[in-house]
Amino acid sequence: MTAADEREHAVSTTEPGTGQSTDRLAAENLLEVRGLQKHFPLRQGILFQRQIGAVRAVDGIDFSVGPGESLGLVGESGCGKSTTGRLITRLLEPTGGSVVFDGEDITHRSPGRMQEARRDLQMIFQDPYSSLNPRHTVGTIVETPMRLNGINPPQGHKKRAQELLETVGLNPEHYNRYPNEFSGGQRQRIGIARALALRPKLIVADEPVSALDVSIQAQVVNLLQDLQREFGIAFVFIAHDLAVVRHFSERVAVMYLGKIVEVAERESLYTRPRHPYTHALLSAVPEADPDAVERRERIRLAGDVPSPIDPPSGCRFRTRCWKAQDKCATVEPPLTRAEGSPTGHLTACHYPEEPTVTAREEDIVLDPALG
Template identity: 75%
Template sequence: MTEVLLETRGLTMHFPVRAGAVFRRKVGAVQAVDGVDLTVHQGESFGLVGESGCGKSTTGRLIARLLEPTAGSISYAGRDITHSSRKELAPIRPEIQMIFQDPYSSLNPRHTVGGIIAGPMEVNGINPPGGRKKRVRELLETVGLNPEHYNRYPHEFSGGQRQRIGVARALALKPKLIVADEPVSALDVSIQAQVVNLLQRLQRELDIAFIFIAHDLAVVRHFSQRIAVMYLGKIVEIADRADLYGNPHHPYTHALLSSVPDADPDSESHRERIRLTGDVPSPINPPSGCRFRTRCWKAQDICASQEPPLVQLGGTADGHLAACHFPEPRQVVATA
């Protein structure tokens, strides 16, 4: 196993809820992320999946230090960056980059493509050999765009091409870690595979670690080596791709995978659809104990009184972790 690049322990983000027209006193908090433990190794593609509103995008922004965490710790390359100042983060910023979800709003319409991609280099005072313009043209070619489009504006490109521009901007500073926040969810289905394949090729060739955030389980399975499943601000399961999809332990993961369309409904691996009852509880007032218990068909009294820890199950040593008092039985699965 390669060296650990990023590690979070008890990572928490609570957004205050305020009331009152004048004093704006705090009356509660949205528990968007609540005690997340993650480890990402150098050059690894790590997937983070869950329903909308589960806190996965907030987790990504915390890791990139675009948000200040309420509690917990973030360690990058052995250095604690949890509450580092802007000046202290300056040498680390180039190494952690983001690809945003919306290729339309994430690019400044007043700037040319060349200016957008060269921007990070200007901010960090980087002058690559041959100049910034040459580097930008190389990046455009790397992501599959015409280098001659240097002087064009974002509105002249399609959604897929704009996302490629966003990818080129993220690569400009030669990062070691890229947080990709739902990078293909806003794109046409026919374009999604092209962008995912591009990211996969760059991850492999440039040895960049990726945190790939998405709600599409099929896309995450194609891209990620290890996957974490998130529900209502908590990580409920982490496992290798083959083990997670072939042998889920947590009931929520089991339900998520049962909703994935199967190309061959008569195959032996076909899962019966599990329909969860009720709505996702409010993150302002989440359930006690296990947060999934209000929708879980296996819930018992202990699920309301005790929060299940994220632990290795069944005495195995394969790194398959789950947070459940009554996990699904372990099976022998083939590797992907």
């Protein structure tokens, strides 16, 4: 981190979070994220670099994760979901806001002190090819977290690593092999064994199955689900596949351009989405059922996600929204509890949808190329 960055942090004010995502007390939560921001500076000039703007990748989000709970984080590419994952695990330094993990504020912890927190806070990465060191054996990869944290299991490092390999469904005799001898699905299992080595309380899984073949995805999803149930690990499950997130997460947050636009219990979000973006997202998921294709309503948004360098004023979704009014351009909608929802369905929209998916009869097609 540079000195300039440090000044930036000192200047940035931490805004208190407005949305209360659940009825749990804040103290009971394993992870509390309040007003979290990450702005990547854009600089110009060769010698005297001046900042000409910032990519507002994550721009003030609040959420919490209870012990043993699985929170899904969905959104399209560029919405800031992966950045959020890296901020929680502190692989990136937040620009503003706070991350409280297990009762301790880790927002600006030094890398040395962060190591303690990482015992309980691990990450599974998307790409099983680049996230394993090709020159280390599987055994070394799985043992390293224990050695770095000075943990000496009673049965010894090797035995413990072999147990972990067995837990994730790999042959413990493969301890001395190198990552290149394994397939994508097996490599992802190695990554999971490494994340489990310290018995963490929370695992941030960043698109853990999207790089895998369809038939292998289900194996890894089942494994993660077993581990969650068996060891009571909380998960932040980041993915763009809405069906996988629905299967894995009890609560789901939808992100759009660095903001959370909707958070709710799984059932409530998928059957009664209130935010037009969530609605559009759900209608766009292709389903392998010819009958569903005929039944389904068609919402086709125009264009792509706007640039996070200069996001739209007011509601960020208004440029692609079919319900946008003048108010949407001026007032940013706060994340508020949806009417008539006791389960804590929060949505950030001035004109939320009626709580039913099938109410609408006609298609909404905003794309000029589509008739």
